[in-house]
Amino acid sequence: MTKKTKDRLIDVDNALKDLRDSISRLDVADMSEFERKVDDFRQEIYDGITRWGSVELSRYPDRPGIDGYIERIFESFMELKGDRTYEDDPAIIGGLAFLDDTPVVIIGHKKHSTHTKDYMKYHYGMASPSGHHKAMRLLRLAEKFSRPLITFVDTPGAYPVPEAEYRGQAFSIAQCIAAIASVRAPVVACIIGEAGSGGALALGFGDRIIMLENAFYGSISPEGFSSIMFGDSSMKVSAADTLKGTGKDLYREGIVDSLVKEPVGGAHNNPELVIDEVGRLIRHHVHELQSLAVDELIMQRTRSIQSLVPRG
Amino acid sequence: MTELLDLAKKDGRWSECPSCSEIIITTKLKENLWVCSHCNHHFRINAKERIALLCDQEGFIGLDLTGQTVHQGGVPPEDSIRAGEATIDGQKCILAVMDFTFKGGSMGVYLGNAVVRVFHYAQEMKVPLVFFTASGGVRIQEGIWGLLQMIRTVHARTATEKIPMITVFTDPTTGGVSASFASLADILLAEPGARIGFAGPRVIEATTQVTLPPGFQEARTLLAHGFLDRIVSRHELRSTLSSFLRWF
Numbered sequence: 095m096t097k098k099t100k101d102r103l104i105d106v107d108n109a110l111k112d113l114r115d116s117i118s119r120l121d122v123a124d125m126s127e128f129e130r131k132v133d134d135f136r137q138e139i140y141d142g143i144t145r146w147g148s149v150e151l152s153r154y155p156d157r158p159g160i161d162g163y164i165e166r167i168f169e170s171f172m173e174l175k176g177d178r179t180y181e182d183d184p185a186i187i188g189g190l191a192f193l194d195d196t197p198v199v200i201i202g203h204k205k206h207s208t209h210t211k212d213y214m215k216y217h218y219g220m221a222s223p224s225g226h227h228k229a230m231r232l233l234r235l236a237e238k239f240s241r242p243l244i245t246f247v248d249t250p251g252a253y254p255v256p257e258a259e260y261r262g263q264a265f266s267i268a269q270c271i272a273a274i275a276s277v278r279a280p281v282v283a284c285i286i287g288e289a290g291s292g293g294a295l296a297l298g299f300g301d302r303i304i305m306l307e308n309a310f311y312g313s314i315s316p317e318g319f320s321s322i323m324f325g326d327s328s329m330k331v332s333a334a335d336t337l338k339g340t341g342k343d344l345y346r347e348g349i350v351d352s353l354v355k356e357p358v359g360g361a362h363n364n365p366e367l368v369i370d371e372v373g374r375l376i377r378h379h380v381h382e383l384q385s386l387a388v389d390e391l392i393m394q395r396t397r398s399i400q401s402l403v404p405r406g
Numbered sequence: 407m408t409e410l411l412d413l414a415k416k417d418g419r420w421s422e423c424p425s426c427s428e429i430i431i432t433t434k435l436k437e438n439l440w441v442c443s444h445c446n447h448h449f450r451i452n453a454k455e456r457i458a459l460l461c462d463q464e465g466f467i468g469l470d471l472t473g474q475t476v477h478q479g480g481v482p483p484e485d486s487i488r489a490g491e492a493t494i495d496g497q498k499c500i501l502a503v504m505d506f507t508f509k510g511g512s513m514g515v516y517l518g519n520a521v522v523r524v525f526h527y528a529q530e531m532k533v534p535l536v537f538f539t540a541s542g543g544v545r546i547q548e549g550i551w552g553l554l555q556m557i558r559t560v561h562a563r564t565a566t567e568k569i570p571m572i573t574v575f576t577d578p579t580t581g582g583v584s585a586s587f588a589s590l591a592d593i594l595l596a597e598p599g600a601r602i603g604f605a606g607p608r609v610i611e612a613t614t615q616v617t618l619p620p621g622f623q624e625a626r627t628l629l630a631h632g633f634l635d636r637i638v639s640r641h642e643l644r645s646t647l648s649s650f651l652r653w654f
Contacts, residue, residue, distance in 0.1 A: 225622045254605035254613045259623055264584035264604040270562060272590060275561045291544075292556060292604065293583045299557055313544045313553040313582070318609075322546065344550060387422050399561045400522075402554040403515050 099263045103359070106132060108225075117172060117398065124304030131386075143308070145334035145343075148318055155211060156362035160187060160202040160246045161221075166366065167373035168200065174232060180261070185217040185253065188232045189198060193244070193380060196318075199236040201229045201297060202246030205287070210371070220253035220289075223266035226296055230273045242280045242380045243383035245297040250266045250315065253259030270296040275399060282376055285300040285350070287359075301395055302379040304372060305341040305350040308360055312339035348405065351379070365406055421446045423447050425599075428613070437639045448597045448640055450577055453488040453505040456538060460501065462551035463494035469527055471520035481573060487510055487520045491595055492529070492541030495648030497541060500528040500538045509561045514545035525562040525569070534654045536568035536647060552582070559587035570654035572647065574638070575625065583621020590641075593650055594634050596625035597643075602633075 110132050117128075147376055151157065153209035164171050168191035175182040189199040205219035206212055220337075221229075236243040274281060276295070283300035298311065305311070312319075314335035319328065323333070338347075345353040352375045357364040383391060411429065414420040421432045424637070425447035436441070439459050440449040449460075449503040456471045457466050468490040486508040502524045503513035513521075519622045528535040573591035575584070578601040585604050596602060603623035611618060628634045638646045 132446070199572070220613055223572050248498060252604060254609045256610060256614065256616070256622065259605065260627070260629065261604050264580075264602070265589045265633055267585040267604065268587070268589045271557055271560045271586065272564050275557060291553065292582055294554055295553055311550055311553075313549060314546045318548055336547070339550055349554070351552065376602045385573050396561070396565070399557055403519070404550075 101403075104133065106233070115378065142168055145338070145340055146316065146331040146332065148289045148308040148340040149288075149310045149330075149334050150312075151356075151360040152306075154360060155206075156206050157287055158361055159205050159287070161207060161295060162365055162370055162371060163202075163246060163284070164191065164200060165375065166369045168198070169219035170199070171335045173344045175228075176231075177224040177227035178231055179224070181220045181222075183217075184215060185219050185221045185249070186225035186228050190235075190241075193242070193377065195383075196380065197239075197241050197242045198380070199241050201232050201243065202247070202284075203249040203297070205248050206384050210291045213309070214374055217253050219249040220251060221293055221296065222253045222258045223253075223261040223263050225253075226266035226270040229270055233277050233279075234326040236279045236354075237277050238342055240279055242282065242384065243300075244376060244380075245281065245283045245300060247283065247285045247289045247298045247311075249290060249365065250288050250292050250297070251290035261297060264292075267292045267296045274299055275395070276392075278388050278392065280380065280386075282383070283294055284372055284376065285311055285344075286372070288315075289339075290315055291359055292328050299399075301391060301398075302352070302382050303350040304352045304375050304379070305344055306352060306361060306368065306372075307341040307356050309332075309341050310337075310339045312337040349402070409553075418581060422448075422552045424449075430537065439619065441640050446598060446639070448577065448599055450506055450540070450618070452507045453485070453503040453538075455486060456503045457490070457492075457501065459640070460492070460494055460647070462493045462495065466492045468499065469523075471523050473523060486517050487524075489520070489524045489527070491533075492536070495644045497648040497651035499530065499534045499647075499651055500524060501536050501538075503538040504540045504583075506542075506576075509545070511541035511583070512543065512545035512552070513541060513555050513559075513586075514548040514552045515544075515555060518558050521555075521559045522562040523558075525566045525587075528569045528571075532569075534572065534651055536572045536574065536651070537588065538574045538576055539579040539583055540576045541581070541583035543583060544631045546606075556582050558570040560590065565588045567650065570651075572650055574643070574647075575600050575634075577601055578602065580606065589633075595636050595638050595646070596634050598623045598625060598637055598639055602628050621653055 108155045171191040173189040187204040203219035215348050281300035283303045285305040316330040317327040319333040320329040341353050344350045361368040421430050421435050421443040426445035440451050478606035484613040485506050570591040571591040573588050575596040580603050601623050625637050
């Protein structure tokens with residue numbers, strides 16, 4: 095959301111408050127008509143939100159992250175740590191939990207903790223090879239015990255540091271994608287925020303994909319696209335339009351199965367509403383996928399992977 | 407003199423080695439398989455040249471990688487990859503070669519389709535697959551569709567995993583290609599000096615504010631960290647590949 099749009103909304107809110115005060119003093123008719131008009135106006139602004147606006151919302155610091163989803167949708171989350179080879183990657187969080195009575199495995203990017211906003215500690219949700227290996231380890235658990243796997247994607251991309259390259263970033267991403275593509279357990283992927291490049295793809299595919307409307311899934315960030323094509327990030331707004339990576343875009347293309355509408359102004363304006371809707375969709379998809387025999391599940395997944403080309 | 411040199415470079419008679427700046431007569435360079443005789447720098451070569459220097463006489467029959475795709479406005483399919491039934495030093499295989507000279511070997515939907523077909527051919531014909539990679543990564547102009555080709559090609563590999571596969575990383579292989587089907591081969595080889603990695607050096611330097619050491623993302627560094635089986639000089643590629651192929 096641009097600052098100008100935000101300022102306009104604040105103006106509207108202030109005007110509304112003044113109006114409400116005046117009217118209550120006058121003790122006249124109810125406010126519902128005014129409220130409705132203001133809501134319509136607000137909706138008009140957000141329906142016209144640009145793709146770049148979505149990119150900004152997808153990164154907004156108050157946007158609900160994986161912690162919020164785990165806490166509200168699942169019960170008894172038991173975090174599991176470490177890749178069993180080298181270290182525990184703070185950018186990937188995972189573990190066991192219950193979805194109502196169904197035991198499930200959860201894996202996702204952790205950008206920050208809800209309370210501290212401590213981005214650095216979690217590498218801004220950018221996974222190292224150890225994070226991808228940890229994800230694969232949890233994925234094997236899901237397969238071994240036939241538990242549905244739920245992934246949450248919220249990352250600018252894989253961690254671009256020398257250490258990650260020395261430890262085989264490219265190899266770990268390839269292996270993680272291969273593991274998800276072939277795991278003999280149902281996978282539901284939830285794209286909740288930024289979903290950048292191969293780092294996002296490592297966890298960003300499943301038998302069903304749920305995506306928030308202002309989440310942004312792309313081969314590169316709009317700034318990166320602009321730098322490569324034009325030498326600097328000045329064309330990021332039009333780059334976002336070229337990349338067409340919002341939830342709405344991907345839903346229109348048939349890449350994601352469920353689109354989650356966000357409240358006016360973005361998911362952070364009513365996190366509970368958004369998380370509950372994501373939870374409802376996860377339950378719906380998990381129940382549907384659990385009714386399939388594993389061979390049928392794999393067959394359907396193969397078909398959907400093979401059809402990942404533009405229609406027409 | 408400088409003008410003369412520029413002229414000779416321009417019309418291709420002389421070539422300058424990008425590594426040691428030595429001026430080499432192009433015909434000599436070609437005879438030496440496009441390897442600098444002074445510093446052993448391996449020049450980047452296109453798919454056509456690669457196929458010519460690898461295969462036996464008449465040892466390459468091209469395969470159709472376009473399938474049923476209808477090309478918009480009759481534009482011919484792009485030249486970012488070539489593949490065929492090949493004989494290398496007497497050993498049969500499917501040989502696929504990516505071409506960095508065509509849009510940086512970037513992987514979009516066309517290349518994704520072609521790679522999937524290559525795997526299917528290898529499976530149908532029950533012969534090993536030798537894949538020469540060269541790519542800057544996913545074709546970002548195609549947005550999400552470019553990225554999704556990583557899943558398609560990875561899946562094509564996992565679905566045909568019984569087919570022996572040898573990847574030869576050539577300079578450069580980065581981003582969405584190194585992070586997808588290419589690194590899922592049974593044997594991973596590289597040409598000397600090839601840059602192989604995921605993130606671009608500039609992105610890494612911008613993120614960490616450190617200057618990267620020499621050899622960063624170079625084949626020798628990957629070998630030392632356990633991500634390659636062997637670095638093979640261009641002169642030994644034919645014999646090395648054929649002995650691996652014979653084992654399979």
